[in-house]
Amino acid sequence: MDIKFSGVTKIFEPDIIALEDIYLQVDKGEFVYLVGETGSGKTTLMRCITREVVPTRGQISVGGNLLRKINRFDLALFRRDIGVVFQSFLLLPNLTAFENVAFVLEVMGLPPKEISERVSEVLKLVGIWRRRNLYPPQLSGGEQQRLAIARAIVNGPSLLIADEPTGNLDTHTADEIMQLILGINAAGTTVLMATHNQYLVDTYRHRVVEIHRGRVVRDEEQGRYELNGGC
Amino acid sequence: MAAVRYACRDGWRLIVRHWGMSLLTVFTAMSVFFIIGASTLFVLNVRNIVSSLENQLTIQAYLKPKADIAAAEKAIKALPYVKETKAITKDMALERLRSRIGEQAKAVMLLGENPLPESIEIKVRKASEVAETARLLVAVPEVEDIVYAGRVAEKLTRVSGFVEKFSIVMLLVAIAASGVVLFNTIRISVYSRAEEIGVMMMVGATSTYVALPFVIQGFILGLAGALLASVMLCGTYYAAVTRLKDMLPFLPFIESTRLTGKLAFMLVCCGATVSLISSLMAVEKFIRKASRPL
Ligand SMILES: Nc1ncnc2c1ncn2[C@@H]1O[C@H](COP(=O)(O)OP(=O)(O)O)[C@@H](O)[C@H]1O
Ligand SMILES: [Mg+2]
Numbered sequence: 001m002d003i004k005f006s007g008v009t010k011i012f013e014p015d016i017i018a019l020e021d022i023y024l025q026v027d028k029g030e031f032v033y034l035v036g037e038t039g040s041g042k043t044t045l046m047r048c049i050t051r052e053v054v055p056t057r058g059q060i061s062v063g064g065n066l067l068r069k070i071n072r073f074d075l076a077l078f079r080r081d082i083g084v085v086f087q088s089f090l091l092l093p094n095l096t097a098f099e100n101v102a103f104v105l106e107v108m109g110l111p112p113k114e115i116s117e118r119v120s121e122v123l124k125l126v127g128i129w130r131r132r133n134l135y136p137p138q139l140s141g142g143e144q145q146r147l148a149i150a151r152a153i154v155n156g157p158s159l160l161i162a163d164e165p166t167g168n169l170d171t172h173t174a175d176e177i178m179q180l181i182l183g184i185n186a187a188g189t190t191v192l193m194a195t196h197n198q199y200l201v202d203t204y205r206h207r208v209v210e211i212h213r214g215r216v217v218r219d220e221e222q223g224r225y226e227l228n229g230g231c
Numbered sequence: 232m233a234a235v236r237y238a239c240r241d242g243w244r245l246i247v248r249h250w251g252m253s254l255l256t257v258f259t260a261m262s263v264f265f266i267i268g269a270s271t272l273f274v275l276n277v278r279n280i281v282s283s284l285e286n287q288l289t290i291q292a293y294l295k296p297k298a299d300i301a302a303a304e305k306a307i308k309a310l311p312y313v314k315e316t317k318a319i320t321k322d323m324a325l326e327r328l329r330s331r332i333g334e335q336a337k338a339v340m341l342l343g344e345n346p347l348p349e350s351i352e353i354k355v356r357k358a359s360e361v362a363e364t365a366r367l368l369v370a371v372p373e374v375e376d377i378v379y380a381g382r383v384a385e386k387l388t389r390v391s392g393f394v395e396k397f398s399i400v401m402l403l404v405a406i407a408a409s410g411v412v413l414f415n416t417i418r419i420s421v422y423s424r425a426e427e428i429g430v431m432m433m434v435g436a437t438s439t440y441v442a443l444p445f446v447i448q449g450f451i452l453g454l455a456g457a458l459l460a461s462v463m464l465c466g467t468y469y470a471a472v473t474r475l476k477d478m479l480p481f482l483p484f485i486e487s488t489r490l491t492g493k494l495a496f497m498l499v500c501c502g503a504t505v506s507l508i509s510s511l512m513a514v515e516k517f518i519r520k521a522s523r524p525l
Contacts, residue, residue: 012525047525050433054524072522073437080435090430107436109234151434 001063001081001158001190002028003049008058010044010214018044019055020214026192028158031185033201034194035225036211042194043087045211046161049192050084051075063158080108083152083189087163089144091136091151098123098132101151108155118154126150126180142173149177153184160184162193171199178204201225234440242447245420253452256416260456260506261463263409264498268464270398271494276485277391283483284387287380290353290361292368295375300349303373307351310371312364315354321345348375406501409456410509417449417513428521438518445514446507453506454499461495 003026010019018041026032034042047053048060051067060067065078091100098119105115123129126146128139136144145165152160162181166174178200185191195201201208201224208223209216218228246253294303304318319327324347355364361379368377421428428441468491472484 051524052433075522076432076435076437078435079433084433090426090433092427092430103431104434106234106237107431107434107440109232109237109440111233155434 002026003159003190003192004059004061005045005048006059006061008048008055008060010041010048010053011056017214019048022058022214022216024209024216024219026190028190029185029188031182031191031206032193033206033208033223033225034192034211035196035201035208035227037227038196040211041214042211043163044214046084046163046192046194049159049161050079050082080155081158083155083157083160085145085148085152085160085162085165087167087194089136089148091144091147093136096133096135097128097139097147100136100147101154104151104154122150122154127176142169142177145169145173145177146180149180153189157189159190159192162191164194164196166195166197166200174200198225235443238440238443239447241444242451245424245444245448246451249416249420249423252416252419256412256452257456257459259412260409260453260502261459263405264457264460264502265463266405267402267501268460268494268498269468270394270401272464272468272485272491274391274395274398275490277387277394279485280482281387281391284380288355288357288361290355290365290368290377290379291350292353292371292374293348293350293376293378294373296348298349298373298375300351300373303371304351306371306373307353307368310364310367312355312360312367313353314356317352319350319352321347321349324348324350406505409453409502410505413449413453413506414509414513416452417445417510418517420448421445421514421517425517425521428517432518432522438515438522441518442511442514446510449506449510449513450503453502453509457499457502460502461498464498465491465495 003024005022005024008019008022009017011017022045034045036042044053048055048067049062051070054068062078063081065074070078092103095103101119101122102115105118110118120129120132123132126149128143128146128150131139131143131147136147139147149162149165152162160181165181166177169177174197181191181193182204205222205224208218208220208225210218210223210227212227292303292307294300300318300320304316307313308316322345325345328347353364353368355361365377365379368374431441469486472486475482475484
C-alpha cells in the first residue's frame with residue numbers, strides 16, 4: 001500500500017502546530033524509518049494515516065483512498081488492511097494473549113476455525129505461542145510488544161505502522177523484534193516505523209525520514225540515525 | 232454469519248458480567264410492563280361493562296303512590312318506541328325482591344305495609360331509543376322516577392373516560408421510564424467496554440459490529456422484562472377475575488384468552504421496540520463520539 005501526503009498541516013487547537021506542510025511519498029513494499037525527537041510529530045503523522053487525526057490542511061491518500069472523503073463504513077474496511085503497533089500497545093487486559101489477537105479476526109467476521117488456525121500461526125511466528133493463555137499484565141515488555149505485533153499482522157495487512165515498537169526493550173529483544181518486522185516487510189508489506197533506536201537504524205539500513213517540529217527535514221535512502229534537527 | 236454469533240456471545244457476556252444491573256433492569260422493565268398491561272385490562276373491562284349495560288333495553292318507571300297502574304300502563308303503551316310493557320304490582324315487587332335476597336325480604340314487611348312502589352317495566356327495540364323514551368316517560372303524570380341501565384352506563388362512561396386518559400398518560404410515562412432505565416444500563420455497559428471499542432474500531436470493526444452486542448443485551452433485558460410481566464399479568468388476571476365473578480356475578484368480566492394473549496403479545500412487542508430503540512440510542516451516541524477523528 002502506498003502513502004502520499006500533499007501539503008499536510010495539522011494544528012491542534014488552539015495553536016499547537018504538530019505537522020507543517022508535509023509532502024511525503026512512500027511506495028508499495030518500502031521500509032521507512034521515521035525519526036525525530038520526542039514531540040516532533042511522528043505519532044501524529046501516523047495517526048493521520050489511520051485517520052484518527054484529520055489534517056487541518058492538505059490531502060492524504062493511502063492505497064488509493066482519499067482519507068478526507070472516506071465514510072465510516074469504508075474507513076472500517078480500510079483499517080482492516082492496515083496493521084498498527086501502538087506506542088502504548090493498547091492490548092486489552094481482560095482478554096488472554098490469544099483472544100487479543102483473535103479479536104481482530106472476529107471483527108472481520110471470520111469463522112472460529114479459521115480464526116483459531118491463523119492466530120496459532122501468528123503467535124508461533126512472533127514466538128509467544130506458549131504464553132497464549134496469559135493476560136497482557138502477566139507478560140514481559142518484550143512479550144507484550146510481540147503480542148502487539150501479532151495483533152497488527154494477523155490479518156495480513158498491506159501496510160504496517162509501528163510506533164516505537166522497540167521502545168523500552170533491551171538490544172537483544174529489540175533485535176528480535178526488528179527481525180520480525182523485516183520479515184513481514186520482505187513478504188511484501190509496506191512498513192512505516194517510528195523509532196529512537198540508533199542501533200537498529202544504523203544496522204538495518206533503509207530509507208530514513210526525519211521530522212523536526214512538524215516538518216520533514218531529511219529524507220535519505222539508506223540513511224543513518226543521527227538527528228540534524230533542521231540544519 | 233459468524234459475526235452475529237460473536238455479537239450474541241458478547242451480548243450475553245455483558246448481561247452476565249453486569250448481572251446485578253441486568254436483574255434490576257429486567258425487574259424495572261417487568262414492573263413497567265405489568266402496570267401497562269394491568270391498566271389496559273382495567274380499561275377494557277370497564278368498556279365491556281359499559282357497552283353491555285348500554286345494550287340493556289329495559290326501562291323501569293316507578294309510579295307515584297296511589298297512582299292508577301292500569302292508566303299509567305295504557306299511557307306508556309301509547310308512547311313511540313315502546314315495544315312491550317309489564318305492570319309490576321307491590322306484591323310482584325316483593326316477590327322479586329325475595330327471589331333475589333331470600334327470606335331477608337320479610338324484613339321489609341316489618342314496616343307494616345309493603346313499601347315497595349308499583350312500577351311499569353318497558354322494553355324498547357334499540358339501545359339508541361332508551362334515552363329518548365326515558366325523556367318521554369318523565370312527562371307521564373303517574374311516573375315518579377325512572378331507572379335504566381344507560382344511566383349507570385353514562386356515569387361509568389364518564390369514569391372510564393377519565394381512567395382512559397389517565398392511563399394513556401401513565402402508559403407514556405411508564406414507557407419513557409423503562410426506556411431511560413434501559414438506556415442507562417446500556418450506556419454503562421458501553422462505557423465499561425470503551426477501551427475495547429476503541430481498539431475494535433482501530434482494527435476495522437464496522438459501527439454495526441460494535442453496536443450489535445449492546446443492542447442484543449438491551450433487547451434481551453427488555454424482552455425478558457416484558458415476558459415476565461405478561462406471565463404475571465395473565466396469572467394475576469385470571470385469579471382476580473375468578474374472585475370478582477363471585478363477588479359481582481352480574482358484571483360481565485372479559486375472560487377471553489385471545490384477548491390476554493393479544494395483550495401479552497403487544498407487551499412483548501412494546502418491550503422489544505423500547506429496548507431496541509433505547510439501546511441503539513445509547514450505543515450510537517457513543518460510537519459517533521468515539522469515531523470522530525481529532
Ligand atoms: N491530541 C492532541 N491534542 C493536542 N496536542 C497534541 C495532540 N497529540 C499530539 N499533540 C501535540 O503535537 C505535537 C507532536 O506530538 P507527537 O506526534 O505525539 O510527537 P512524537 O510522536 O514525535 O513524540 C506535540 O507537541 C504534542 O503535544
Ligand atoms: Mg510518539
